[in-house]
Amino acid sequence: MVEFTNYDILRNLLFATQWTILLSIAAFIGGSSVALLLTAMRLTRNSVMTKVVRIYVELFQGTPLLMQMFLCFFGLSMLGYEISAWGAAILSLTFFTSAFLVEIWRGCIDTLPKGQWEASRCLGLNFLQTLRYIILPQAIRVATAPTVGFSVQVIKGTALASIIGFVELTKVGTMLNNATFEPFKVFTLVAIIYFLLCYPLSWYSKILEKKFNVSR
Amino acid sequence: MLYFSDLLQYSDVFFSGLMTTVELTVLTTILGVALGTACATTRQYGNKASQRAVTVYVELIRNTPFIVQLFFIFFGLPALGMRLSPWEASMIALTINLGAYSTEIIRAGLGSISKGQIEAAKVLGLTFRQTLTRVIFVPAFEKIYPALTSQCIIVMLGSAVISQISVEDLTYAANLVQSRNFRAFESYLVTALLYLGLSILLRFAFNTLGKHLFTYRATR
Numbered sequence: 001m002v003e004f005t006n007y008d009i010l011r012n013l014l015f016a017t018q019w020t021i022l023l024s025i026a027a028f029i030g031g032s033s034v035a036l037l038l039t040a041m042r043l044t045r046n047s048v049m050t051k052v053v054r055i056y057v058e059l060f061q062g063t064p065l066l067m068q069m070f071l072c073f074f075g076l077s078m079l080g081y082e083i084s085a086w087g088a089a090i091l092s093l094t095f096f097t098s099a100f101l102v103e104i105w106r107g108c109i110d111t112l113p114k115g116q117w118e119a120s121r122c123l124g125l126n127f128l129q130t131l132r133y134i135i136l137p138q139a140i141r142v143a144t145a146p147t148v149g150f151s152v153q154v155i156k157g158t159a160l161a162s163i164i165g166f167v168e169l170t171k172v173g174t175m176l177n178n179a180t181f182e183p184f185k186v187f188t189l190v191a192i193i194y195f196l197l198c199y200p201l202s203w204y205s206k207i208l209e210k211k212f213n214v215s216r
Numbered sequence: 217m218l219y220f221s222d223l224l225q226y227s228d229v230f231f232s233g234l235m236t237t238v239e240l241t242v243l244t245t246i247l248g249v250a251l252g253t254a255c256a257t258t259r260q261y262g263n264k265a266s267q268r269a270v271t272v273y274v275e276l277i278r279n280t281p282f283i284v285q286l287f288f289i290f291f292g293l294p295a296l297g298m299r300l301s302p303w304e305a306s307m308i309a310l311t312i313n314l315g316a317y318s319t320e321i322i323r324a325g326l327g328s329i330s331k332g333q334i335e336a337a338k339v340l341g342l343t344f345r346q347t348l349t350r351v352i353f354v355p356a357f358e359k360i361y362p363a364l365t366s367q368c369i370i371v372m373l374g375s376a377v378i379s380q381i382s383v384e385d386l387t388y389a390a391n392l393v394q395s396r397n398f399r400a401f402e403s404y405l406v407t408a409l410l411y412l413g414l415s416i417l418l419r420f421a422f423n424t425l426g427k428h429l430f431t432y433r434a435t436r
Contacts, residue, residue, distance in 0.1 A: 062415040064376035066387060067408040074400035152279065159281035163380060170283055183291035191280045191288060198279035 004180045010189065016172035017193055023158045023168060026090050028151055031097025038102040043109070043131065053102065060099035066160050068092040073164045089161035097154050104150060108143040109135065145212060149205035152198045159194070169193060220402050226393045233389030234410060240303075240385065241372040241418070244310040248371065249364065251311060252318025257348065259319060260326045270319065277316035283377045285309050290381045306378035314371045321363045325356035358430045365422035369415050376411070386410060 038056065041049040060068065073088035083091070112135060120130040162171035173190035177183045223230075259270040277285065289312075290305035300308070329352050337347040357364070379387035390407035394400040 059412065062373075062412040063408040064373040064387070064411055066376040067390075067404055067411060070390070070404045071401065071408060074394070075404055076401075078399075078401040156281040159283045160377065162283070163377075170281065170287075173284070174287065177287075177291060182295070183287070184293075184295040187284060187288040187292045191276075191284050194280045194284060195276065199275065202275070202279055 004176070006185075009176055009180065009182075009186060012172055012176060013169065013186075013189055013193060016167065016169045017197070019166075019168040020155065020158050020170075021197070023086075023089055023093070023161060023166070024151070024155045027093030027097055027158065028154050030090060030094035031154065032101055032147075034094055034098035035101035035105060038098060039105050039109070042102070042106065057099050057103055060095045061103070065092065065096050065157055066163060068095055069160055069164050085161065085164050085166040088164055089158070089166050093154065093157055093161075096157060097150075100150060100153070101147065104146045105139070105143055108146070109139045111142060112138055141212060145205050145208035148201055148208060152201050152205075155198055155201075156194070218402055219399060220406070222397050222399050223393065223402055223406055226389075226396070229389045229393055230386070230406070230410065233384060233386040234414070236384055237372070237375060237386045237414070240307065240310065240375055240378070240383075241368075243307065244314055244371065244375075245368045247307075247311045248314025249318050249322075249368070251315030252322050253353075255315060255319040256322035256326055259323050261344075274316045274319050277313055278320070282309070282313055282374050283380065285313060286377060286381060302378070302381045302383045305381060306375070306383050310371060310375055310378070313374070314368065317367050317371075318364055321360050321367060322356070324363075325360035326352060328359050329356055354430070361422075361426050361430070365419070365426070368422070369418050372418060373411060373415065 038053050042053045044050075069088060069092040072092045073083065073085060076083045076088070116134055116138075117130060120134045125133065158168060159170040161168055162174065165171070167175075169190060173186055177186045180186065255270045255273065258266050259274075262270070286306060286309040289309045290300060290302065293300060293305075333351055334347060337351045342350065375385065376387040379385055379391060382388065386407055390403050394403040397403075
């Protein structure tokens with residue numbers, strides 16, 4: 001039987017952490033790209049487009065992330081599309097992330113006074129120019145803090161990928177637990193690693209929030 | 217092709233799973249909000265040491281995934297001699313989780329009460345407990361009610377994870393059914409829709425409850 005020293009446990013967990021980080025980054029990039037697209041759709045004020053966005057948000061915020069993962073992983077392969085755990089995890093986390101980000105960004109754009117749009121109109125700027133030169137520069141400043149804060153939710157969301165068999169931090173944690181029978185030690189270490197990943201982001205988001213409130 | 221008719225014979229499995237999820241949601245909402253209220257009050261008005269303790273608790277929970285908290289409680293604590301059934305472990309994990317998030321939310325509500333109100337209550341001779349229950353809590357909760365209720369719904373959706381320690385909730389039912397008839401997509405789709413219905417229903421229930429809870433402005 002193989003003996004696991006503390007060093008072995010930690011080394012394996014740290015090795016798995018890079019997959020958690022990679023998955024988080026992929027999900028965040030995917031999610032914010034889709035959210036950007038959805039925000040643009042919503043800003044057109046076309047009633048069909050805004051309705052589509054609303055249903056999208058309702059669907060993905062109203063169902064568990066775990067169900068979305070199961071549907072992407074088991075469901076798609078059942079329908080004949082071969083998909084890996086990695087692909088299913090990225091796909092479902094993209095849905096999840098974008099549904100929340102589009103709502104966060106909506107709030108940020110809505111906080112800008114309507115007069116900004118009207119003034120731009122009067123100055124003869126078209127829709128895209130207004131967005132590019134007036135709205136986005138201000139909205140991005142408001143949106144940074146909550147977006148960084150939400151990235152913590154994305155990292156925590158990746159833990160669910162362990163359930164569909166993607167080998168990341170939580171999965172390696174359960175595997176090590178099965179091998180060493182030291183659940184207390186293993187899961188404490190897993191929790192500490194997640195904390196070290198997430199806390200700096202939470203902290204940074206709080207700092208950004210304070211900074212923004214002062215400048216306003 | 218999709219065969220939803222294959223699920224019909226398992227409707228009682230889905231129903232009992234749904235009931236477990238509802239039961240756990242109601243219990244943890246009550247306990248979690250109570251815990252959050254206690255912690256937020258401590259964080260806002262307590263002494264330095266207890267304030268710090270609450271902050272550590274909130275930050276620890278908010279910066280680790282729920283599934284790790286659940287595994288820690290279910291697998292980790294028995295190593296220290298605390299045996300818990302899957303149901304008890306998920307109950308505790310969900311409560312602790314909601315407690316931490318609601319602490320942050322409720323604290324924002326408490327912070328929004330102007331100092332003058334508290335001072336006025338003191339001048340009128342109200343004790344601290346009376347000030348809390350009669351002056352501070354109602355307007356504070358009214359302000360954060362939407363945020364608090366959406367957090368409760370998020371925790372309900374997050375409870376899908378407890379199927380992993382074999383609590384027989386809605387997700388467990390979905391896994392059971394798809395392992396029997398191999399209709400994975402149909403089974404998970406129906407379950408996802410049930411969750412969606414449940415979250416819409418919960419939001420409706422919270423809104424109705426809110427209208428009854430915060431009527432004091434209209435009646436006076």
